[in-house]
Amino acid sequence: MTTIFGIPAALLFGQLLLGLINGAFYATLSLGLAVIFGMMNIANFAHGALYMMGAVGAWFLLDAFGVGYWTSLFLCPLLVGIVGILLERLILRRVSHLDHLYGMLLTFGLALIIQGLFRFAFGSSGLPYAIPEALSGGTNLGFMFLPHYRGWVILVALVICFATWYAIEKTRLGAYLRAATENPALVQAFGINVPAMIMFTYGAGAALAAFAGVLAAPILQVSPTMGADLLIVIFAVVVIGGLGSIKGAIVAGFSAGILEGLTKAFYPEASTTVVFVLMALVLLIWPAGLFGSKTQSASTSVVLPALANETSLMRWALFAAMALSLAVAPVFVYPAFLMKAMTYALFACAFNLMAGYGRLVSFGHAMFIGTAGYVTAYVIKGWGFPPELAILAGTASASLLGLVAGWLSTRSSGVYFAMISLALAQMIYFVALQAPFTGGEDGIQSVPRGVLFGLFDLSDPAVLYVFVLLVFLGGFLFIAALVRSPFGQILKAIREHEPRARSLGFSTEHYKLAVFVISATLSGLAGSMKVLVTQIASLTDVHWLMSGEVILMTFLGGVGTLYGPVVGAFVVVAMQNYLAALGAWVSVIHGAIFVVCILAFRRGIVGELISYVSARQARSVAAGTRADAPDVVARRLKAGA
């Protein structure tokens, strides 16, 4: 038997072929993402769900109506394309004039809804789909055996990629698309209907995703969850290729697939993480990706709600009210629920520090709460650390991770930042899945709570409750103070207008990195506390759903407000407790809240409340004292210091 570098040739070629196949899917999907990004400036989180709709749709058409592969290959993209057009026209368009972040969050919510609905309808186990007869069997190429269907997938993907590239780079329609990407208003003024173009572009992207889904049906597991995990790899691929670059998406897609295949042959343990590692390396050298050039707009239209005339007395009164009600709450509500909600509230506050005040909306914050949880659980169970040291270790590990992740991601902003953070978090997820010390699927269970400082026995529920409450209130006060400090004001200035802040002499990267690390640290603290409360560290804490949850809590409660994340966390945790019985519906409900929240009350519960009160204040005080514009504050600080 021939071997290459000690690997049997047949195995090597086999893995290469698999890699090419994966690469074909990566390329087709990232292509659609790139096209959509170019027109709409959003990372389409629904792309995985659209892909899944294609595959599950093919299965369903066969199962229910006996519609075969070849018809489905045409019909599914058509139907899903129509769904895409409807989604754009009825939902996404409503926020197209706002910060693109909202569009992205909407697609995230839509993805949750679609996935949940499909899981409800089709279950979550794999659905079998046979290879079409014409393409069954294979050919022996001498050095390897090539199943026909796999050859077909690679061929079709190559053709599709080339055709899309050609259509965009070489045709008149493509010229419209490119022009509209650069300057939509001017293209409109030439008499070209840009909104319609955007709608059809989204539809075409959706159809392309569904086409990939049908292609995948006979060789990959068809299931309602098949799109979600794939999507994150696709994001990494898009980041590698360069956001918005068609060529980049194709080249990076196939390269990532091949690299993955080779890794599977030589060092299988790393095969799930290698694409993310590649992404990190590429970012170090080319922050805009291999072929990327599109720059992100730096200013924002997300307005932070703030009361015009709040006094320090009011602030303390509010805080005291919250502290007091949490102190007496265990009399009325399950303490376990309250403690869980408080740890999540701390997590959400930490996230909000970055998303609200720093305008860095991370889609990977689960990596901090999860990592800290694992470390805390491990040092308690494995090394017998007391709780205070375990918390310290867990929190420190999150800071460290925050430093690395922040260094890689804070050089970019907006959509790009969101995708990078998500991809980095997925890498941590795979590490947690495979590393020997995390307990794999089971996690680390029955972690003893221990005795705090050798004095307070945390296994006593009352003691534990007081401890959690104090940590939460401490973290909250810290964040509140930070936001009002000069550091917080400068963050605000950067958030509002980064170039201006930079021109005033602030090194904006350092500030962004600092807020990232602080946010990671506090999230880590929340993760450590969560382990003490629930006595378990598991994969769900590092899963992207957790990152989605913290976004939901923060936006539902009110991003950029102090109390918003707390309110959001309590609402979401309560919902989880009471709706747990509903199973797949939970994700649908989460998604629906996302969508409603973004469409109907973007400022969140607390934010809407604040602006209601502010509006009344403004009406009663004709010319009230308006808060200083942040950049004025920053300038004054600069001059004064």
Add this chain to the structure above:
Amino acid sequence: MGDVLRVRALEAWYGESKVLHGMGFRLAEGEVVTLLGRNGAGKTTTLKSIMGLMERRAGSILYRGEELIAARSVGIARRGIAYCPEERGIFASLSVQENLELPPRVAPSGMATHEILELFPNLRERLGSFGTRLSGGEQQMLALARILRTGARLLLLDEPTEGLAPIIIKQIRNTISRLKALGFTILLVEQNVAFARALADRNYIVETGLIVDEIAAGEFERRLGSIQGYLGI
């Protein structure tokens, strides 16, 4: 009424700040009319309002008797009004040829590409290169050339001479006179007095979002002093 364009009590806002406070002026068929005024007077905003590019505007914009104040920019372009923006708006990711052929035809009378290249001979050898590889002058030529293909008969030109060398300005002046001879109606935003004098049938002076004076071509010499005063030269 033979007016191609008649603007009355035009107001426009950027967010909360109002920048046009009731502009009024008119263009007759085949006329070249300028809007002269200092920086920030609202000239660009006026053109953008006519093109439907301002989010909030009010008043009346009659184009050949049809009210456009509520129309969308796509529809406005399709009625035969073409816009050449201040920053020229050449698309970097499109070749010169693609830039040239981007605006769709809105009337059958549009010039053919070879006719346009006769007007702008120096674009011919640059057809394959990419938009932003052109010099400022070439970009301006391209921006002008581009809107001639569409068949639009009313052209809104925003400071076509800005930042260009005298020799190029002369070339552009010749081009615009030829367009005038071809019967185009042209609304020209300018700060260059000599340029306006050479081309305009009438001149409107814009100050802080209002028309404050109107000067016909025949009065230009006599009123040169006050024009320079308006422009702060």
